[in-house]
Amino acid sequence: MQPSLTDLGAVRRPEYTGENRCLPCTVVNVAIAILLAGAVGVVTAVPIGAAALAVCLAAIYLRGYLVPGTPELTERYLPNSVLRLFGKEPIATRSLEAAGTDDPWDRLAAGGVVDRSADGTLSLTDRFRAELRREIDRRESTPGADDVESLADATEAVERGPRAYSIDGNRLLRWESDAALLADAAAASVLRATVEDWPTLERDERLALLERIRLLLERCPACGGPVDRNDERIDPCCQPPHIAVWTVCLDCDAVLADVTAPESDAGAWAELLEAGADEPLEAGAADGLEYEPTD
Numbered sequence: 700m701q702p703s704l705t706d707l708g709a710v711r712r713p714e715y716t717g718e719n720r721c722l723p724c725t726v727v728n729v730a731i732a733i734l735l736a737g738a739v740g741v742v743t744a745v746p747i748g749a750a751a752l753a754v755c756l757a758a759i760y761l762r763g764y765l766v767p768g769t770p771e772l773t774e775r776y777l778p779n780s781v782l783r784l785f786g787k788e789p790i791a792t793r794s795l796e797a798a799g800t801d802d803p804w805d806r807l808a809a810g811g812v813v814d815r816s817a818d819g820t821l822s823l824t825d826r827f828r829a830e831l832r833r834e835i836d837r838r839e840s841t842p843g844a845d846d847v848e849s850l851a852d853a854t855e856a857v858e859r860g861p862r863a864y865s866i867d868g869n870r871l872l873r874w875e876s877d878a879a880l881l882a883d884a885a886a887a888s889v890l891r892a893t894v895e896d897w898p899t900l901e902r903d904e905r906l907a908l909l910e911r912i913r914l915l916l917e918r919c920p921a922c923g924g925p926v927d928r929n930d931e932r933i934d935p936c937c938q939p940p941h942i943a944v945w946t947v948c949l950d951c952d953a954v955l956a957d958v959t960a961p962e963s964d965a966g967a968w969a970e971l972l973e974a975g976a977d978e979p980l981e982a983g984a985a986d987g988l989e990y991e992p993t994d
């Protein structure tokens with residue numbers, strides 16, 4: 700039976716081909732294919748070996764690799780010096796503990812997520828921003844219960860309403876927008892892959908860190924639009940004053956993060972309050988990125 704284009708489409712693994720193709724994996728697999736095909740050719744006949752090589756190369760072309768699990772194998776066994784030869788900067792496995800404090804911003808800085816400029820302004824590191832973008836682009840469906848279980852380290856998440864999930868039957872988690880849930884699901888995936896002690900964190904620690912990352916997003920995870928950060932002092936009658944910090948996509952109006960804290964805790968948010976209260980976040984311009992989605 701001739702394989703149809705749809706069959707090829709089903710075999711194709713976009714996460715390992717095209718611009719995602721990994722050069723070290725491809726080189727290792729082509730070498731294995733040549734050895735295998737050579738052995739087949741010696742044992743049987745040269746044309747059969749040549750045919751085997753063609754099949755192997757087609758598999759590598761379509762799937763990105765021949766040997767199942769190659770991306771994990773090269774990640775684990777190819778020394779960093781070899782990966783660097785191929786222009787691959789190995790993912791440094793960071794640790795939040797390395798911060799030596801409980802301050803969430805310091806921990807995110809130790810984890811390679813957040814940069815603090817000389818004047819104390821907080822922003823996402825270029826590396827984390829790029830990995831987050833890649834993770835968001837890779838996702839084909841909107842986040843669901845599986846993502847919530849994974850990001851909140853829950854045994855069971857059950858959808859109770861739009862972007863609302865009950866967690867292990869004892870807690871309700873709710874996100875401000877689809878874009879906010881997408882940001883958390885993607886950020887948690889990146890953190891799991893790059894931060895050594897992420898899996899050991901308590902649920903509340905995880906959620907607090909994810910929320911802070913959302914406050915620093917410069918582009919909307921859903922539409923790529925520019926993000927505006929606002930803050931306000933709320934002084935209700937008969938209650939201690941609070942501060943509220945929130946971010947909104949200027950294109951699709953999605954609320955990405957919305958934090959309210961007692962004014963007595965304002966110190967923990969001071970760096971955000973000072974940074975661009977009235978203007979859209981400038982970090983995109985600062986690192987040469989345009990706000991318009993590039994693709």
Ligand SMILES: [Zn+2]
Nearest residue numbers: 919922948951
């Ligand atoms: Zn948006």
